[in-house]
Amino acid sequence: MDDQESYRDYLKRIYDPGRLFDKPEPLKGIRVLEVGYVHLGPAACEFLAQFGAEVIKFEGRKGDLMRFVTPYAFFYKNMSPGLEIENRNKYWVGMHLGEPGARTIFLDLVKKSDVVVDNLTPGRTAEWGISYRELREVNPRIIQLHVSGYGSWGPWARRNSYDAAAQSMGGLSAITGFEERGPIKSGSWIADWITALMCAIAVTAALNYRERTGEGQFIDYLQVENVIRWLDWTWLYTWKTGENRGRSGNRDLAVCPSDLFRCADGWVAIAAFSKPEFRGLCKAMEQLALYDRFASPRDRLKDENARELLGAISAWAAIRTVDEVEDLGRLHGFAASRVLEAGDVYHGEHFRERSTVQQHIDPLYGPMVQHCCPPALSGTPGRIKWSSRPLGFDNRYVLSGILGMSGEAVKNLEDEGVIFQWNPDIPSHCPPPDWDGESGLRFP
């Protein structure tokens, strides 16, 4: 250790973005079979893929629903941005696991895999003879995660779920929105994303356990329950008081002040809970009398005090610029930040230095700029290597490269319809219109 090196220089050295691809991947050698569709299951697998797992995704003949979900029906070189965001770094096989002939191939892959993730209707894998019961017969070390709205058993296990249904069934929507207005759904598929993350955590915990003991396991994960878990003090509050937790806009009912304020030129979030932070804010406002009145963080949380104090901050912020308030936060040690939009993150030097926003040159789609998975791991960082792919794009690579099938055997499976590729009549299945027939293909 060099005692002279500053913390800043030390971090710059250990996080040098130029060395990203020289570093090992923590899940290298872990093979994941994704029996997923739409968003949740695929996102869970992508998180693993960004940290080096080899994820093989199976897709039916119609193609994943996300091939058709895209803002304003916008497609880029036939690719759907809705498909892209949960499907990077994967290998793509066109094979419907419910079709005769597919099961044997799948089980052969299971023998050489570590994890199987499915987000189908509970029991569907059992109908196809590929539930955990069958998988562990061929590979006792396998870890199988099933995720669905309500899990594999219980009174509501047969109900379908989507992200927004989970936001509403789990109570998130009821507490999101303005006091005087109705419930608001998140601008992102937040219930899917946070559940996908927790699925990736469950799998990684199971991998850690298997590393110690050699034992695999089955994991039943419930999306709606996951939303419930993330709602902090909501349940204890409602259970203790008998009252619903209401909507409170941007005001934090448990931290005061903590809210979003309108400045002369935009929005600024401000928070200052501890005494020194709150004192700093009052000093910046040149209203130390407020500090004297509301010094105790706990007293500030009382509804009438909170409303009065937030009103005072609101009036103060209204005639200042966002820059001014942010600078005062830096100077006086309270939290103050603008609301970042996509362009701020995209162009922000900060996010490039941290490899949070990464560019890769995709052989099919050219330069792609994407938001990578945090956190920043100094020794084994995550990375985006390639984009989503046309339907069945890696059939050959997987069947020959992993299972050792001859070109002829693969051809036979194609002829029998067990495996398939994009339908040329459905553009979002297909490679870019100007694809040269070779770029991006991986042969064994």
Place this chain on the structure above:
Amino acid sequence: MTENADYSEWAFRETNPADVFEKPEALDDLLVLDASRGSFAGLYASSLLAELGAEVIRVESPEGDPARQMSPYGMMIRGTGLGYIVEGRNKFHITLDLDRDEGRRLFAGLARKADVVIETFKPGHMDSIGLGYRQLSAVNPGIVCCSIHTCGQFGQEAERNRNQPDYDIVDQARGLVMSVTGESELDADVPGTFKRPLKQGNWMGWYAGGAWAVFGILLALFHRRRTGTGQLVDCSPPEGLGAMANYAIPFYHLTGRVMPRAGNYDYAVFPYTYVKCKDGYAFISGSADPNWTALCEIIERPDLIARFPSIRERLDPPNQPTIQREIEAFTTRHTTDEILEMVTAYRNRPDRKGVVVTGRLETPRDVLRGEHWAARNTFVKTDDPHYGEVLVQNSTFKSMSRTPGRIKWVCRPVGADNDFIYARHLGLSEKEIEELRAGGVI
């Protein structure tokens, strides 16, 4: 279907809540120090590790973590706020003054034996007092240090904002999701004052930060099991939300455009919305062509299929309020339960054209009454020796067949485990502990 019934029974046997405490724990070989301050990102992170069996030691300052004071309207149970009671699970609680040399020495002693350290101080603080990753790893090369802070430990913004504390509201403000959440900017019926960014109602920034931190920690531990080396895990909660902001960044890259706030509409998938019903609100979807057809058949409006035949028409922002109103003309005549029944009946029809999904918009009180959650042990009610009768949400890892997550105890008072932990890990005698206490170190 018999196969399904059989599958459900099998899955129940594998993950029966009654068996949880008979089974081993995934991470019971780990020692974790959680030195977070005033941060539910740190607390949620150590909760997840504790649910999975790690021995977690919460290191508070002698006056207690400020997070204990963060509670709705200031409501306390024996001096501790509701949020903290929820995230105190399975943790040992010690105190230690990191502003004093003696306190730092004790921390270093614990860190020598630890596998994971979690901290949420301002960037560089732990390094400046000799307890950062580079110092701790010099004596314990396998250690995984996780720092959680708004802008992370390095980069332009981390340096500019290093004097600022981390709060959920700023984590959400910088996390992109907030920029696209809120009442519709394009709907003329929404009053201007509500056309502003909106945070998720819960501590979404903090919980996302904590969960991403745990993902990083478990990846680092997995790598360590194979190589013996630890590493630094630098977690910026807004980056955790940014990674979950749908196509915000790729769409901007490909088109140069920013998505407007859509309220309950959606410009990539629609209908996929909340609708008013006779007795509240419900989610309803029918976006892809077959599912749209199904929805129009359920609401007995086949004429709408031809009016909005493809996603091009349905994703066109000016059409969405119109479609919304047509659907609500039907749903406001029915209760949420009736709509669920109709949707379910349609799904079982042999001539169904597609799938419609619906779900009632449940209030917290509704959720607490849900029979499914009772069956699945989603909530744990307990009579805690210190905090009395409390109810908290259970571990969501409880349905791991081999190593289910669990709650052993709910929370502990400030410094409650000082004697036990200092004796167990540092071999301190009662007399030595008494001296530290008298000196105000613990």
